[in-house]
Amino acid sequence: MTVAGEASTEQGAQRNLRLNTYSLVLANLLTAVLGLVFWGVAARLYPAEAVGIGAAVLNSAVMLSALSMLSIDSLFERFLPAAGTRAGYLLQRGFLVVAAAALVAGAVTVFVGPDSLFVSGAMMLLYPLVVLEHCLFTLEDRATAGLGVARWAALKNIFHAVAKLLALIALAWTGSALSIVLSWVVTGAVAVVVVFRAMRRRYRSEPMFQEPPTLPPRRVLLRYSGTAYALMAVSAIPPLALPLLILSQSGPVASAHFAITWSMIAALYMTLHLIVSPYVAEVAAHPDKVGSLSRRMVIMMAAGALIGSTGLVVVGPFALGLVGGDYRAGGEGLLYLAALFIPLAAITVVYEGFARVKRRLGLILAVRGVAGVLVIGGSVVAIGEWGVIGVGWAHLVVEAVAAAVVLVPIIGFLIRSKRDPQWLVRSSVRPDDDQPIPVTS
Known part of the structure; x- marks a missing residue:
């Protein structure tokens, strides 16, 4: 070409x-x-x-x-x-x-x-x-x-x-x-x-x-699918557990405040993951363009996290106030903390995108699993001390630790992709992949 x-x-x-x-x-x-x-x-x-x-x-x-x-x-x-x-x-x-x-x-x-x-x-x-x-x-x-x-x-x-x-x-x-x-x-x-x-x-x-x-061969597809399923499962546990924790420890009123406030934060989490999905598919279609596509995705992720965090601070309290003054009083602090941990969460989501591209999900699975345990455990303690806002403190600490763990692999991925744009093409067929899946149906 x-x-x-x-x-x-x-x-x-x-x-x-x-x-x-x-x-x-x-x-x-x-x-x-x-x-x-x-x-x-x-x-x-x-x-x-x-x-x-x-x-x-x-x-x-x-x-x-x-x-x-x-x-x-x-x-x-x-x-x-x-x-x-x-x-x-x-x-x-x-x-x-x-x-x-x-x-x-x-x-x-x-x-x-x-x-x-x-x-x-x-x-x-x-x-x-x-x-x-x-x-x-x-x-x-x-x-x-x-x-x-x-x-x-x-x-x-x-x-x-x-x-x-x-x-x-x-x-x-x-x-x-x-x-x-x-x-x-x-x-x-x-x-x-x-x-x-x-x-x-x-x-x-x-x-x-x-x-x-x-x-790749069927067994590679099954291995990837199994790890991705485990990743989905461990990521789903905190959103299921936290409302129950707040309801049991702080009562139904606090639970209502949390539900409305967290719906805004959850929408931002979803937005971060939506940025990754087209990137993974586009790199799979053009593995020789992994460097430029990865840099573009990181830029869009940073912009999304920054705009989202700003929105939580500027628009979020006003939106809660429309629901009710008590909702704003009960959830405003959580929004401010979310504005701090959403950019940290974006770093981990970036690495998850890179891991999907490499078909190596082990580290992100471990990070998500440990983070889920720490968020739930930290929230149990923090809710008892500070109420609903304790969930925000638990997330802030855990997202910071998770971001620190994956930051070096992210930098390494970006450097390698810039120096050698063809590396992903060569690694698409690994020694352990054996023969590709047959064409016949």
Whole structure:
């Protein structure tokens, strides 16, 4: 390839990275706002009992869907760009496996779950489909990233945020929890079908998916998937445990203050991870551009963390004040601490992106696991001493330690990628990888 051709390819890869990343970040912010509006409208138009049951059904389905994906979403993000003519086969098989796991998980929950969650036979029949919709909806986020069109997921999420709100209003006359769930699930299912059809056209027509695959052997894919699944599991434990700790130690009022405040902080955590996903897919598609793409991702991550932290300080207290003066008084300190630990968290997220690119997740898994234990343990002590703000102090200390651990590997990765842009291409087939996965389906 000529120098001009290489420059054009690099500019195209960086342009695609920026477009996909900015689309996901903006869509995440918009859907977060519309999500709050959704529940605010539900609280005004539906009985409190219906809102409580609907929220419990949907939230439990979200957790089940995360477990049911079996980290196939991580495989799509990292390996679809190298799948070539196998992309369609892998997508179809992956979606079928995830769909089966979601239906089984939903059915088991119906049989063993609390009676208060399933208030009618219709809700019991619907619940496995709720888990299925959540699963496939989320799976498409990383599948589109692997296909190089993460911006499609951004459009999907915006459509769903608007459509489910309109459906919620249209069904308000029923006043039932089932209507709340249906407004979410039916509109999401429509989005899933539309995007899946678009993905099918993508892998059938895009030139990069008409070439022979360069996938590692199946055992390497399974090893990566298993480690990614463990990483997801350990990362999910603190968000599940902390609300329960605050409720048990500080009571329901403090729990409410924490829930509203932490929703803003959690949205920023999500934004940081959204910056990484298109990067991993773009490097997998262009491993010879790892240096320039990595530097671009670090710049976008730094900008996202800085803007997010500034927003927490400037806009966050005002937003809490709109909810209520007591919410601002109870959560303002936590927002200020989050403005300090979000940039530290961004450093660890950067390393996680590099680890996914290298297919070496051992260190980040250890860091996340230890950090989760320390956050929970530190919060147990700090909540008793300082209340809700104690969670912020625990996060600040733990995120600082985690950032210190991964900072040297980050610098080493960036230096190596700048000095030797081809190193990732050479390391794509390792001695322990044996033969690549066959082309036949």
